[in-house]
Amino acid sequence: MPRIIFHIDVNNAFLSWSAIYLLQHGYKQDIRKIPAVIGGDESARKGIVLAKSPIAKKYGIVTAETLYSARNKCKSLQVFPPNYTFYKEQSKKLYNYLASYTPLIEQYSIDECFLDLTGTTLLYGNDYVSLAHKIKDEIKEKFGFTVNVGIGENKLCAKMASDFEKPDKVHTLYLNEIETKMWPLKVDDLFMLGKSSAKKLNELGIYTIKDLANADLNLLRRYFKSSGDYFKQAALGLDYSKVEPRNSKNKCISVSRTLPYDVVKKEDLLKILFSETEEVSFTLRTQKLYTKTIAVTYRNNLFRNYSHQITLDNETNATEEIYKQVKLIFENSWQEDPIRNIGIRLSDLKDKALSQLSLFEESDIKVEDKVEEVMDSIIKKYGKGSVIRASKKEENYNIEKR
DNA sequence: TCTGGGGTCCTAGGACCC
């Protein structure tokens, strides 16, 4: 029996949501209707385009380009800062609304969801296009922003379909429509096929998804290894992955920061790493997880990226223990080059810590656990910065502009 | 005033074991 999958994608999510926020707070213009972008803070060296209005797009402005370059394309461009708190609220509202249609819902990102509606004929009938329109229109009416709905027999097709003409549209991409609707597209329009693979494919004379579907599998494997198999399958519209409700835990927890200026002083970098350790380990404990692999990642002034990691014998969720490793990793790897961005990633996450400790060590850990627990509850109640370890007080570090 | 942040997955290569 064919499956029925919907992919719901908020049109211009950050820009639409900011437009709503601004209108609610007395702003006269709807920024969806002027040349506008949501962009990071240039004075903090985060000046890239996060989202663009349709008019800004007409000027050739693309996501992730620098605001400097975007302004060169459109002199009258207006730039607004992101409002992540509001975005998360909107995202949650949308998710809760969509979840009323089926428990088989997967939140793919802050502004995208997959719904598996297979076998819901008795509930909603079998006119899926009408159902999609109903969902789309209800969202517009209830929340004030528009979405695209893609309908397909698997996630890949639903996702590709929602990417067709925007905004405020419903599209289908059934398997018998692959040749007419998907094959004419360029290879980089295929989901999970990015710039770098597209470039290689073009060099092999493969330009459209049709070319890719007809390409020799052995050739693809030779150049792309296992991705070659994926490309071929995807070009044929095949995908067997399931809609996975996101009660499953994270595979990794990370934090990173671009610094307002390149930092070369080790003490400063360690202070930043400590404050980042507090953040990730707090998240870790909030999710009731323990980490076995700790990584420090950084980028230097020349944009070269580094990552160095260590795998522990026993998983942990204690700030002090994690920081001890972070410090070691950093001190043993850093070449004293100026650092632009620095972060921490915890992976190999487990539900429970193995207790392969001596009794003495274990009682020590328990005391530390209790301390973390109390501190976490205070942070949850009163916010970050409300509690500071006495031993680390002097290390509390704020990145300030020079 | 050039180039964000949080994720997932894959691969090559080295260490180590039998």
Added chain:
DNA sequence: TCTGGGGTCCTAGGACCC
């Protein structure tokens, strides 16, 4: 002291997503 091969675990780096 001229040296195989299969398996596992780990690390660093990169591709790709929104």
